[in-house]
Amino acid sequence: MSSTLASTTCYIKTEPYDLGVCIENDSNSISATTIDEILLLIDKLESIQFQFRSLTNKKLDDEIPKIVDLNKLLNIKQIKKSSDESISSSATQRFETKSSQLIQLQFSYIDVSETFLWTIKRLEIELDSKFAQQLCLLSNQCLSKLKNRPRNLLVFINPECGKGIGNSVYEEQVSPLFEEMNITVTTIYTERANHARDYIKENSLDEYDGLISIGGDGMFSEICHSLLLRKAEQTGLDLNDSNTRLIPPDLRIGVIPAGSTDAVAFGTTGHNDVMTNTLQIIVGESLLTDITTIHNERGFVRFMATMFTYGFFGNIIEQSDKWRFFGPLRYTLAGIVQFLRNSSYNIDLTLTQASNKSDQIKRQGHYETIICLNMPCRCDKSKFGMSPTVHLADGSFDVILVKHSWRLQFLRFLHHIANNSGAIERLSTVERFRATEVCLHPIINQEKELGNWACDGELLEAKEITIRAHHQALRLFATGINLEQIKKINEEESKILHSSSTMKPWFYIVFILIIIVILILVIINYK
Numbered sequence: 001m002s003s004t005l006a007s008t009t010c011y012i013k014t015e016p017y018d019l020g021v022c023i024e025n026d027s028n029s030i031s032a033t034t035i036d037e038i039l040l041l042i043d044k045l046e047s048i049q050f051q052f053r054s055l056t057n058k059k060l061d062d063e064i065p066k067i068v069d070l071n072k073l074l075n076i077k078q079i080k081k082s083s084d085e086s087i088s089s090s091a092t093q094r095f096e097t098k099s100s101q102l103i104q105l106q107f108s109y110i111d112v113s114e115t116f117l118w119t120i121k122r123l124e125i126e127l128d129s130k131f132a133q134q135l136c137l138l139s140n141q142c143l144s145k146l147k148n149r150p151r152n153l154l155v156f157i158n159p160e161c162g163k164g165i166g167n168s169v170y171e172e173q174v175s176p177l178f179e180e181m182n183i184t185v186t187t188i189y190t191e192r193a194n195h196a197r198d199y200i201k202e203n204s205l206d207e208y209d210g211l212i213s214i215g216g217d218g219m220f221s222e223i224c225h226s227l228l229l230r231k232a233e234q235t236g237l238d239l240n241d242s243n244t245r246l247i248p249p250d251l252r253i254g255v256i257p258a259g260s261t262d263a264v265a266f267g268t269t270g271h272n273d274v275m276t277n278t279l280q281i282i283v284g285e286s287l288l289t290d291i292t293t294i295h296n297e298r299g300f301v302r303f304m305a306t307m308f309t310y311g312f313f314g315n316i317i318e319q320s321d322k323w324r325f326f327g328p329l330r331y332t333l334a335g336i337v338q339f340l341r342n343s344s345y346n347i348d349l350t351l352t353q354a355s356n357k358s359d360q361i362k363r364q365g366h367y368e369t370i371i372c373l374n375m376p377c378r379c380d381k382s383k384f385g386m387s388p389t390v391h392l393a394d395g396s397f398d399v400i401l402v403k404h405s406w407r408l409q410f411l412r413f414l415h416h417i418a419n420n421s422g423a424i425e426r427l428s429t430v431e432r433f434r435a436t437e438v439c440l441h442p443i444i445n446q447e448k449e450l451g452n453w454a455c456d457g458e459l460l461e462a463k464e465i466t467i468r469a470h471h472q473a474l475r476l477f478a479t480g481i482n483l484e485q486i487k488k489i490n491e492e493e494s495k496i497l498h499s500s501s502t503m504k505p506w507f508y509i510v511f512i513l514i515i516i517v518i519l520i521l522v523i524i525n526y527k
Helices: 036-042 089-096 129-144 166-180 193-200 217-234 264-271 273-283 314-319 328-342 407-419 419-427 483-500 507-527
Strands: 002-012 014-023 049-054 065-069 073-079 102-112 116-129 152-157 184-189 211-217 252-257 287-296 297-304 307-311 345-353 360-373 397-403 428-440 451-456 458-460 464-478
Touching: 002 036, 002 049, 014 116, 036 129, 036 217, 073 129, 102 129, 116 129, 116 273, 152 166, 152 193, 166 184, 166 211, 184 193, 193 217, 211 217, 217 252, 217 264, 217 297, 217 464, 252 264, 252 273, 264 273, 273 464, 297 451, 297 458, 307 314, 307 345, 307 464, 314 328, 314 360, 314 451, 314 458, 328 407, 360 428, 407 419, 419 428
Parallel strands: 152 184, 152 211, 211 252, 252 464
Antiparallel strands: 002 014, 002 116, 014 049, 049 065, 073 102, 102 116, 287 297, 287 464, 307 360, 307 451, 345 360, 345 428, 360 397, 397 428, 428 464, 451 458
C-alpha cells in the first residue's frame, strides 16, 4: 500500500484522471500535502510513485499505467504544442472557474513486457500549469538523487562487429537516448585489435561512472579483461599466483549487443535487444558476476568472462579465423568441418566441486570437447545456452565433459545444446559438474595431438591449463536472468517462429550446396 502526498486532476485523451504523488506507507516520517512541501522533504524521499486513477466509470485504458515508479521514470517534460493543437474542451471547462492555465506534460517511462523486453512508453497529460511546473521540478530533483544512474560514460564502439552495424546501432538507437537523459558520453571508435585495452591502460577513468561495450562478445571481453587487469595492477595483485583473490573494479560495464552471437547480452538480460540493454544502463541496473582466471604452465594468461573450451569448440574458433570472408556463416561451416573430423583428445583432469571443496574428482580419457562456463552462453543457436542453470555470481562455474564417441552420439549432444541443454546429462557420453577449480593436462606424444584452447573466443597457447573461479569480481549494468524467464522468452519466440515457418524448396537446394562446398574444403584441407 501507498500514501498519497499530493494530487490533482489531469486529462488524458480528454478523459479525467486523478494524478497522485505517492510514497510507501512505511515512510511514516513524511508529512506533506502539496508539491512545495514535498520538495522541502526531498532528501527523505526514497520511493516516490506517480499513480493514475480514472475519475469516470470507464475501464482504465491499457495504454495508461496505474503506477509509474521513480526507478522506471526517465523524465517528465513540458510539450510545446503547435497553434492548431488546442487543449481539450472538457479540460478547459473543468478549469475555467479556477482561472488557471492548462499545459501539457509528457511522462517518459520504462515498460517491461512479460518476456522481459524493455521499451519506452510516453504518456501525454493536460493539467494545471502551476502543478505541472512543480511536478517537473520534483521529478528532476528526485531523479538526480538516484545514485545508481550513470551521468558520465566511456563508450567503446567496434565498427566491424557482427555485420558491421556497430556505428549505426550507436548513432541511431543508443546516442539519442543518452542525449535525452543528459548523460555525458566520450566515444571511442576502435580501429584495431586491443585498441580499447590500450586506452583503458593508458588513460584516467576517474571521471566516468561506467564503460560501455558496443559490439560483440569479443569487445566486451577486451574491456572486461583490461579493467580487471588495471585494478590488479593498481592494487599490486600477483596474478601469476593462482591463489590470488581478485578485487572488483569500481566501474560497471554495460553491454549493448551488435555482434554475431551476443552471449553476454543474452546471459545477463535475457535478450540481445539494443533498447533493453540501453535502458538498463540508463537506469543504473547493477549485477555482480563471477570471473575466472586462466593460468598455463608459465603463469597467468587471461580472465574468463563467458566460456573456456578445449577441443571441438576451440577448433571451430581456430578454423573460423581462417574463413573470415564467410562472415558469421564461418562458425557454422567450421562447426560442420570439425564434426566430420570427429577428433578426440587424451587428457587428465582434476576438478574441485563447488558443493564440497575438499572433494576432488579425477578423470582421464579421450574427450571430444571440454567446456567451462561462467554464463549460460545462450544465443540464436542455443535456446537455453550450453548450461542454463549456471549461476552468475555464486563463486563457481559449470564444467561439461564430452567423451569421444561415434558421430551420431556427438550429434545428439549438439542437438541437445541447441534445443534442450538442461538434459545433456542423460547422454551416456556427457558429464556436467559445478566447480571452483579445474586443472587440465593433455597427454600427448607429439604437438599435433594437442587440441585448441580458447577463452571468450580467443585462442590460447598452453600445454596445460588451470581455471579458478573468483566470486563476484565484476560489476555490470544488467538485471540478470533466471531459467523461468528464459522458458517464457523461448515460448514466445517459438510461437512467432511456428506462425512463420514454412520451408521453401530452395532452402533444401542451398543446404545441399553448402554441404558439398564443406566436403570439398575438408578434402582440400587434408591434402
